[in-house]
Amino acid sequence: MKESLKSLALALLVLTSIVQTGMLWYSSPSNQGNLPKLQHIPTIGHKDFQKEEIHQLAAPSEIMLHHDGEHRRILPGADHQTLIDRLHHARLENPQTIDPSPAEWKKWLDDETGLELRFRHELPVEVIQAFFQGETEIPELDTVHRIWISGEGDNNQVTVWLISDQTQTVVEGTALLQNYDEMLKLADQAAERPLKAFLNGKEGNFDEEDLKREGAVPRFVYLPPNRAAINRWSYNLEQKRQINVEDMKMILFRNPNNVEKTAISNHIDIYTDVDSSRSLRYNEQNNTMVYTNLLNDTEQELPDPREKLNTIISFMNRHSGWTGNYLLNRVETNQDNGASDFFFQLHVKGLPLYGSEPFPKWEEIRLSAQQGITHYERSLIFFSSRSGQKHPDHLPSGNEVREALKKQNADLSDVRQIYPGYHAVTRENKLELEPVWVVDFYNGKQGFLSVSQTGRDVEWTGAKLKPS
């Protein structure tokens, strides 16, 4: 019995050795399961909103057409883009600082024909360089607030003023604009009704004294004489679109399979990849996300803002991150790391959107880039622009604005700029975009003026301006 047991054990051993050898010979690494698969990057927005170049993304929120003392606004749209693209073909030449006299300013306002690109904030001069061909060095300017293109159009030669309101500096150069006449014609077609120019609260017919008082670079405010017709838009709240945070994870992490999710509170999850250089903070309540990549942040040499914008463009286009017409609003230097934060503002029907009460941060996307994207902050909610319903509405007239400002113990001299925009409010399960005058004060406060629902009064929302 013992013997046969031994034999049996031996036979088993031999059998297992053969089997194991066979297994070894024919074995194949079965790490198929562990191997991450190729991931298609989900796209979230519509291709229409993609911007290919810096000048498209950094396009000004308004272009003012000045012609024979008439001032007409061109809002973002197809023609607006065409104009900017045309400008982009030009090369800036011989830039040099000038000091225009009040007489020249008066002439500029009253007689000359030209296009004024009015940015909402001062932009780095490199960004402005991207509006032109070539790498022309621009002296003495760090930031630019306005670009003024004027001239008779002889031989398509135009004069270009780069104006910094902040430093009160003007740089003059020349440029060759192909078919400048056509451009002006197009601008003429695209422009809205004429506006009245205001300087320090004074309406029109400024004398040299007025201009002199203003400083080296006068800043005009344009308001319509009468109520301006404009549509109000309403969106069904149920039509809102939600970006899946899983998609974001897919987009933002190199290896989405290696991402760990940590819930740090009831409604905040943090996704980190293995080396923790990238993190995605998702606020479920607000439907916002903040993505940071520390690794890309540690670069010593800060690249040109143009490179950063290019990186942003490629990055956003890759996942169609522009869920609407976002335009560069401002560039801020981050207090923490000295990086430039780019803020892009959503424009609906050509007007910037304000009022994030229903959906925090949804009107603005914040991005920073070094070698790659280091910061990406946005709302995960968006509306398809096609789903809106329009209702005719009006913006208050210039006088109504002035009245309203008086009620706030302010006048136009306190105002840095006034421009049309939409203010978002939720009403009866609907998102209403009310047309408003956006009033930016010099002290950084902001308020909105709209025609009240009754249509009789003017309504003031936003900052309670302290009388200065």
Added chain:
Amino acid sequence: MRWLRVFNSVQWKVVVIYVLLLLIAMQLIGVYFFQKLEDHFYYTFRDDLKSQAGILQEVVKDQMTPGTESDEQKKRIDDILNKLPLDKSNDVQIVDQEGVVIATTSGEKSSEGVKNPRVDRVLQGYEDSTTEVNYQAGNRYMLYSYPIKNDGRITGAVYIEAPMQGMYSTIKSINKILIKITAIAMAGTSFLGIILARTITNPIKEITEQATIMAEGDFDRKVTVKNDDEIGKLASAFNHLAQHLRNALSQKEEEKGRLQSVLANMSDGVIATDRKGKVIVSNRRAEEMLGKKVQHRKDINQILPLTNPILLPLTEEREIFLELDREEEDFTIIKLNFTPVLRASREAIGLILVLQDVTEEEKLDRQRKEFVANVSHELRTPLTTIKSYLEALDEGGALEEPELASRFLGVTRQEAERMTRLINDLLQLSRLDSKKVRFHKQPLKPIEVLEAAADRFRFQCQQKNIDFHLSLKEDLPRIYAARDQIDQVLDNLLSNAVKYTPEGHSVSLSARQKADGFVEVAISDTGIGIPQKDLERIFERFYRVDKARSRSMGGTGLGLAIAREIVQAHGGTIRMESRYREGTTVRITLPPCEPEVTSS
């Protein structure tokens, strides 16, 4: 289990062991070899990919900007990929910093813009390059990632997905060759193993057969010794063993026969038992002595009619006398000598019983004792008589009466004479016993002797009114004898005849020559005769049929014994025939003086 029994032979074991050894060796070699081979192919393959990736990296790196690429750059990289002479079976991807594929050699551009997380670690700068092997749709692919570095910064990665089935089919074909070789080698080994095993097992089988036959008792077999190896030595050792066994066995047989005959022919009986007392050996003599069959395996205590059974195991020698009364008068005395058979450790493992018939000795002993008793008795009787008469004389004043005194003295003398006679007889007997008597043998004429004897008793017979006949043949040969002793014999016998024959009856003395030449003298009477039962013992010393009568007649009871001693000393015989109350005849034969003359 039954199938295992098939392999339970040295032949199969050798084959199986050979095959297993080969199998294990081939397995070890195979596994090691293939691991090395696979490693070699693998590393060669990988190095190939590495050099490809290196070249690609060099070419592409200038097109890679940190961050994300523009369409123009993508196009340029695509162009580079198309121009380079790359292996078309490999799928090469250029991946940017974000892990997104920006260019690929695979026909469809579907993988462009897709995130490839496999290059993640390379992009993170953790590894110079990673290799992974993937198994999909039955084929293996090597996935190789290589970083694209620009000024020491990782700006992207080269990712190559290369099918490995070419490499594996090569390995597989080598594999098949090895397996074939193994199979052939195993077949060959099995064959050789069988042959080898046969050269070993066949002689062993033969030896086994011979041993089986030997076990049945045939020692005359021989194994053929084929060569001088271990098995040959075994065979010759086996033959040697057989030879020795044969000799030893015949020696043992001889010894056994000898022992048997010793046992059978021993005058003593022998019984041997084991330690429990069961008989294992016995001889015929023992059976004869005990008068019954001694069965083997029977308890010794059942065989021996002992009053106290012997306690087993026996540790010391013991001697027991056993008296067997088979018939009345005729008894047998057997001396039982028990000797334990001891081991070196003093442990009894059996016993040997020796039976000796000591009946004769015992009889002699008794006779001797009886003789002494008789002598003392015979001597005391006359002494008592003498003493009592002498006392009577002393006390009773018998001396005053001379008549009475002379009568008393007469009796006293008579008794003294009787004692003298008795002592003479005893002395003579003792002399005869110790052969101290010197016979003056001489040729005698029986007639003279007999006539002289007859003359001595004629007067007595007349006195007793007994008819006395003497009948002698004339031609009796001379006898060679001592005259005095023969006279004594005749006197004794004739006196007996006269003594025990009442008045009026007759006594005759006759002599004749027997056919063998001996002279037979017969003394017969028609007296009281002797009862049959006494006849046997009549020649014993002091034996008398009627002690009182014998004594009254002055007999000592030694006459016949002396006569027999003398006759036997002469080489003759003495016989007594008698019928109670009818008569007695005593015949003696004596050797003739000249045997040649007596032949007629």
